[in-house]
Amino acid sequence: MTRFLPARVGIPLMLSIAITGAILVHAASNRRGTPETIITLTERELGLAYRPPLTSADTTELALRLRVHHHAARSPGQPRAAIDEPAMRALGFTCDPRRDNRTGEPRRGDCSRELDRLGYVVLEYDGPAWQAHLTALEAEPRQDDERPRLSDERTNASRLLAVDAGPDVAALRRRYPDGARYLILAAKIGADVEVSRAYGSKASIPIAERRLRGQVLEVVPARINVPRERRRFFESLPPPQTLDELHIVITDGVSENLTETKPRYELRLAIGQRMEPWIVDARPLP
Amino acid sequence: MPRSEDGFEQTPPDAAPRAIPATRLDAQRRADRIRAFQAELQTLADDGALTLTADQQDRVSRHHDAQLAALRQAFDVDSDETTRQMSRGMQAAAFLGAVAFSAALVSFFSHYWGLLSTPLQVATVAGAPLLALAGVEYAARRERTQYVASLLALVACAAVVTEVMILGHVFNTRSSPSALLGCAAFALALGYGYGFRLPYAGGLLFLMAYVSSAIAVLRGLYWTEGLRTDEVLLMTVGALLLLPRLHARWVAPWRAALLDPVARGVPAGVGLFTLLALTINGGWSLLPLRIPHTALLYELLAIPIAIVTILVGVRRQSQTLYVLGVIFLLLFLLGRFVDWWWDWMPSYLFFLLLGAFTLALLAGLRRARRTFIARGIA
Numbered sequence: 001m002t003r004f005l006p007a008r009v010g011i012p013l014m015l016s017i018a019i020t021g022a023i024l025v026h027a028a029s030n031r032r033g034t035p036e037t038i039i040t041l042t043e044r045e046l047g048l049a050y051r052p053p054l055t056s057a058d059t060t061e062l063a064l065r066l067r068v069h070h071h072a073a074r075s076p077g078q079p080r081a082a083i084d085e086p087a088m089r090a091l092g093f094t095c096d097p098r099r100d101n102r103t104g105e106p107r108r109g110d111c112s113r114e115l116d117r118l119g120y121v122v123l124e125y126d127g128p129a130w131q132a133h134l135t136a137l138e139a140e141p142r143q144d145d146e147r148p149r150l151s152d153e154r155t156n157a158s159r160l161l162a163v164d165a166g167p168d169v170a171a172l173r174r175r176y177p178d179g180a181r182y183l184i185l186a187a188k189i190g191a192d193v194e195v196s197r198a199y200g201s202k203a204s205i206p207i208a209e210r211r212l213r214g215q216v217l218e219v220v221p222a223r224i225n226v227p228r229e230r231r232r233f234f235e236s237l238p239p240p241q242t243l244d245e246l247h248i249v250i251t252d253g254v255s256e257n258l259t260e261t262k263p264r265y266e267l268r269l270a271i272g273q274r275m276e277p278w279i280v281d282a283r284p285l286p
Numbered sequence: 287m288p289r290s291e292d293g294f295e296q297t298p299p300d301a302a303p304r305a306i307p308a309t310r311l312d313a314q315r316r317a318d319r320i321r322a323f324q325a326e327l328q329t330l331a332d333d334g335a336l337t338l339t340a341d342q343q344d345r346v347s348r349h350h351d352a353q354l355a356a357l358r359q360a361f362d363v364d365s366d367e368t369t370r371q372m373s374r375g376m377q378a379a380a381f382l383g384a385v386a387f388s389a390a391l392v393s394f395f396s397h398y399w400g401l402l403s404t405p406l407q408v409a410t411v412a413g414a415p416l417l418a419l420a421g422v423e424y425a426a427r428r429e430r431t432q433y434v435a436s437l438l439a440l441v442a443c444a445a446v447v448t449e450v451m452i453l454g455h456v457f458n459t460r461s462s463p464s465a466l467l468g469c470a471a472f473a474l475a476l477g478y479g480y481g482f483r484l485p486y487a488g489g490l491l492f493l494m495a496y497v498s499s500a501i502a503v504l505r506g507l508y509w510t511e512g513l514r515t516d517e518v519l520l521m522t523v524g525a526l527l528l529l530p531r532l533h534a535r536w537v538a539p540w541r542a543a544l545l546d547p548v549a550r551g552v553p554a555g556v557g558l559f560t561l562l563a564l565t566i567n568g569g570w571s572l573l574p575l576r577i578p579h580t581a582l583l584y585e586l587l588a589i590p591i592a593i594v595t596i597l598v599g600v601r602r603q604s605q606t607l608y609v610l611g612v613i614f615l616l617l618f619l620l621g622r623f624v625d626w627w628w629d630w631m632p633s634y635l636f637f638l639l640l641g642a643f644t645l646a647l648l649a650g651l652r653r654a655r656r657t658f659i660a661r662g663i664a
Contacts, residue, residue: 006423007479008423008426008479008480009419009420009422009423009479011475011479012415012419012442012472012475012476012479013416013419015468015471015472015475016412016415016416016419016446016449016472017412017416018468019446019449019450019468019472020408020412020449020453022464022468023450023453023454023457023459024408024453026457026459027453027456027457027459030457030459058393058396058397059396059397059399059400060396060397060398060399060400060401061396061399061400062400063455091506092506113569115502115507115508115511115514116507116508116510116511117506117507117508118503118506118507118508118509167506186460188508188510189508220460220461221454221458221459221460221461223455223458224458225455225456225457225458226400227403227404227456228400228401228402228403228404229403231400274459274460275460276457276458276459276460277458278457278458
């Protein structure tokens with residue numbers, strides 16, 4: 001180091017430049033070549049990220065959040081777990097859901113104590129899993145006050161459902177080759193024991209019927225930055241409908257949404273070589 | 287500029303006289319010793335125990351005045367208790383200033399973020415640490431007390447952390463332990479180069495988080511699982527506790543004297559905190575034992591480890607280790623007492639017993655102190 005750039009400042013300076021360079025090289029390598037997938041999603045799956053009221057006035061940052069439908073994966077009575085036991089074993093989960101633990105004392109090897117693992121999750125968009133979820137939901141006996149929820153599910157909920165997971169992207173892509181329907185992203189996956197509505201609680205499930213299943217705790221990254229050149233599009237969108245505009249009618253204490261809300265836009269999302277997404281383009285929906 | 291054996295420049299600049307200590311800390315200690323000597327000499331004279339001749343008094347006084355003037359010139363040392371208190375106030379102000387500047391930096395990015403194109407966003411966040419570094423070097427060359435330089439060093443560290451986070455958001459990258467390694471390397475290099483303790487402490491914390499997270503990734507876990515308090519973290523702490531030995535071998539003495547308390551204190555603090563957490567919840571442990579047995583094992587280890595930490599602190603004259611050991615012991619025992627007694631004992635009796643225990647602990651420490659004095663250790 002020279003007199004003008006002594007080691008005490010030169011080394012941190014070079015480190016700072018190296019950190020910037022490493023991030024830029026990483027980002028460039030993700031977007032190099034043909035994207036792994038380009039998929040078209042709507043506002044239902046990629047809504048504007050929530051900003052806390054305290055910070056929204058002081059920030060110009062705009063981002064979208066990928067919404068994975070978790071309810072379907074957790075809802076009782078599903079024909080199979082979204083991430084089933086073989087997939088969980090392939091990810092390295094070793095806990096035994098069939099182990100008898102009548103004492104209730106927390107023990108090593110219990111699925112509730114298993115640490116979360118990194119894996120790749122297959123997200124199906126508006127496919128058979130979504131239809132099966134709707135069918136199962138409609139078939140369930142329900143009270144009148146649950147009807148708005150069903151309507152909301154049909155028109156507003158995300159249609160992205162986790163259907164499989166594994167440690168190897170290439171193997172998953174071979175199994176789900178349709179890139180327009182199946183999105184593969186990295187995820188934080190946790191272990192759980194499958195719950196059936198036939199039993200009141202996990203503790204009462206017969207041991208033989210307990211199944212290890214996975215739940216997508218977080219897709220990474222779930223937050224997708226809106227660059228400045230796309231910002232104008234999102235700012236020009238009509239404001240989302242308010243409760244008044246939705247013509248909510250309350251009859252005998254039961255609220256009902258008579259107007260279906262519609263997604264305001266659809267966009268194409270690309271997934272790069274490192275399984276990290278970016279927005280390709282966006283257009284308004286009629 | 288003179289160089290130490292580790293290749294870094296020594297502070298202060300080479301204009302300082304040879305008899306002047308190398309760091310402000312040593313210079314302040316020397317000034318304190320001179321003032322203590324002068325006060326004691328006056329007491330001896332007042333008691334009639336020792337009276338120097340006028341010539342001797344004059345020579346000693348002139349020597350000390352010259353020394354103090356040189357120390358003030360080189361390091362702006364505190365000349366009395368009043369200026370010392372003011373210096374502490376300035377240190378606190380510098381820290382708060384660093385926090386405020388860092389918050390301003392983050393808020394600035396947040397406020398103008400969406401209005402900048404991607405290249406400009408990258409240039410802005412990448413330029414902030416470089417600008418802060420230039421400020422650190424400029425202030426360090428001009429300022430003897432280093433308050434502004436240390437403030438800017440903290441801002442530079444905050445700028446790097448912000449850069450890593452913001453660029454991750456811009457390019458939608460997956461979070462990973464590599465970001466922790468980058469922040470650790472920068473903070474350690476900055477803290478080491480200038481002898482600033484807070485960036486060095488931050489760098490050590492980042493390094494421990496990185497090692498634990500990287501090991502979690504190797505085990506196939508999600509990287510944040512590595513931030514749990516378990517044996518992997520304890521092993522990382524154990525490895526870092528060897529750092530003062532490396533300092534003694536490879537680092538200039540003035541720098542080692544500055545950074546050793548941090549290199550001991552930060553890993554020891556994290557290690558004791560981890561141990562405390564494992565005594566509370568044995569389920570976090572990786573040991574192949576039943577969870578209650580694991581907690582019991584760590585409970586049995588806690589008191590000997592606390593006593594060893596206190597003894598090492600006393601023997602090595604490390605106030606940091608001593609205080610950490612005592613705090614850990616008190617927190618551990620408080621937790622145990624609550625576990626054992628709170629449910630079946632009236633609260634007044636519980637607190638009475640707690641007070642009695644504190645008195646017993648005081649008596650034990652006093653006895654240990656007497657023993658050390660008798661052996662001439664402390």
